[in-house]
Amino acid sequence: MKERPHPSHPDLGHGCTLAIDPSAENVQLAHLRSALSEAEKTEEELNADFSPALVAETLAQLKSDSESGLLERRRKVIETATGEAKTVCTFRLSTPLTSDFATRAAGEPARVIDRHTGDILFAVERERALAAAYPGRVFVRQKKRFCVLPFEEQDASSRGEIACEREERLITTSKIRSMEVATVERRSGGDRRSARDSVVAEEGSSVNDRRIEDRRSAYQRAAAARTLGGVSFSLRTLPVNVTEHVLGFRRFDLNGLVRDTTLYPEPITCSFSGKATLMGFPASSFSDVNGATLHALAHLFRTTLGAFLHHTEEDVDVVWLPSFGSEKEPSIAFVDLPPGGAGFAEGCSLDVLRACVRWSLALVRRCPGGCGRTSGCLFCIQIRDCHSAPDDLLHLDKAGADRVLSLLVGEQEAKRFDAPTKGAP
Numbered sequence: 001m002k003e004r005p006h007p008s009h010p011d012l013g014h015g016c017t018l019a020i021d022p023s024a025e026n027v028q029l030a031h032l033r034s035a036l037s038e039a040e041k042t043e044e045e046l047n048a049d050f051s052p053a054l055v056a057e058t059l060a061q062l063k064s065d066s067e068s069g070l071l072e073r074r075r076k077v078i079e080t081a082t083g084e085a086k087t088v089c090t091f092r093l094s095t096p097l098t099s100d101f102a103t104r105a106a107g108e109p110a111r112v113i114d115r116h117t118g119d120i121l122f123a124v125e126r127e128r129a130l131a132a133a134y135p136g137r138v139f140v141r142q143k144k145r146f147c148v149l150p151f152e153e154q155d156a157s158s159r160g161e162i163a164c165e166r167e168e169r170l171i172t173t174s175k176i177r178s179m180e181v182a183t184v185e186r187r188s189g190g191d192r193r194s195a196r197d198s199v200v201a202e203e204g205s206s207v208n209d210r211r212i213e214d215r216r217s218a219y220q221r222a223a224a225a226r227t228l229g230g231v232s233f234s235l236r237t238l239p240v241n242v243t244e245h246v247l248g249f250r251r252f253d254l255n256g257l258v259r260d261t262t263l264y265p266e267p268i269t270c271s272f273s274g275k276a277t278l279m280g281f282p283a284s285s286f287s288d289v290n291g292a293t294l295h296a297l298a299h300l301f302r303t304t305l306g307a308f309l310h311h312t313e314e315d316v317d318v319v320w321l322p323s324f325g326s327e328k329e330p331s332i333a334f335v336d337l338p339p340g341g342a343g344f345a346e347g348c349s350l351d352v353l354r355a356c357v358r359w360s361l362a363l364v365r366r367c368p369g370g371c372g373r374t375s376g377c378l379f380c381i382q383i384r385d386c387h388s389a390p391d392d393l394l395h396l397d398k399a400g401a402d403r404v405l406s407l408l409v410g411e412q413e414a415k416r417f418d419a420p421t422k423g424a425p
């Protein structure tokens with residue numbers, strides 16, 4: 001828990017990263033429940049290893065749930081320091097841990113179920129349940145295709161159940177959405193702690209304060225200017241508030257061509273706190289970076305990231321932000337989608353981005369379709385998983401993306417990505 005083990009797998013030499021953030025709330029929660037099921041412990045003992053706020057909240061939750069299996073006992077102990085006898089209360093979970101334990105530990109999840117059989121297809125954090133299982137979404141589970149029912153037909157969503165039906169047609173979907181990513185607000189009055197940290201700190205012990213201090217300095221260290229061989233850019237992993245508005249979805253046929261587009265009468269909005277890694281392009285290095293350039297970069301990173309950081313659609317999203325933070329920097333955000341963060345933001349490390357930037361530049365310079373269009377083509381910067389509204393689909397700037405990527409790797413290095421000239425072998 002104290003330190004991440006040094007990664008040693010041979011595959012890491014290829015430039016991929018294994019990442020799990022030990023301080024993420026859902027990870028802490030999973031460990032706390034493990035600790036409770038392993039041995040009888042007092043609240044004080046638990047507070048030494050976990051945030052007291054988390055311990056108090058979890059114990060209260062387990063106490064109120066009659067089926068949680070929490071055993072509470074009173075014991076007389078002698079305080080070693082003072083020799084005084086006192087009564088303490090100990091806790092232990094008697095229920096065995098199950099395989100879906102990690103999901104359950106992350107809070108009561110919403111269940112996506114097959115309406116006809118009642119089978120649970122997958123579980124998703126409640127905060128972003130309807131962003132993940134948006135009405136109309138087609139997904140594949142257990143080699144079968146399912147479609148999330150329309151909003152009007154969701155009668156058990158208050159119980160945390162999202163209903164689906166079998167979908168026989170060979171179609172896929174991609175959502176249309178906008179995403180706001182904001183730094184966690186800092187308190188006024190000279191308290192520079194983030195609001196999230198200060199809640200914990202107020203109830204915290206000195207152990208906890210130290211942990212927050214460690215975490216905060218880690219963020220500050222990460223805010224340093226970085227380089228991949230060219231001009232410097234900013235890179236940092238931060239706690240953020242994310243608001244996602246799902247506006248509708250596109251359906252695709254087998255060939256990946258758009259079959260139709262549905263826009264909801266009202267957007268579905270989900271908000272959660274979590275983490276993101278922000279790659280910022282300061283004007284001093286990049287001058288003006290327009291929205292269409294950022295949009296193209298987001299597509300390229302979304303395409304290349306999977307080769308260097310293993311993830312699914314539910315784990316991480318790449319979002320372009322015309323202006324982020326107090327510096328108002330044009331930025332690309334790698335958003336850790338599990339609320340609280342599960343380590344995917346940290347996984348988007350400098351090494352991973354170095355690889356993504358190079359592969360992106362190769363895609364732009366050597367479009368397999370040989371296109372020279374500003375908005376590119378389906379072989380280079382246009383992607384199926386574009387989440388933009390219909391009017392913004394072609395709001396892409398291939399030359400702009402080329403310029404930013406070239407600046408990132410440096411002029412010398414960028415030349416190596418030129419398309420082979422005609423007549424060359």
Ligand SMILES: [Zn+2]
Nearest residue numbers: 367371377380
């Ligand atoms: Zn192209």
Ligand SMILES: [Zn+2]
Nearest residue numbers: 295386387388
């Ligand atoms: Zn797009």
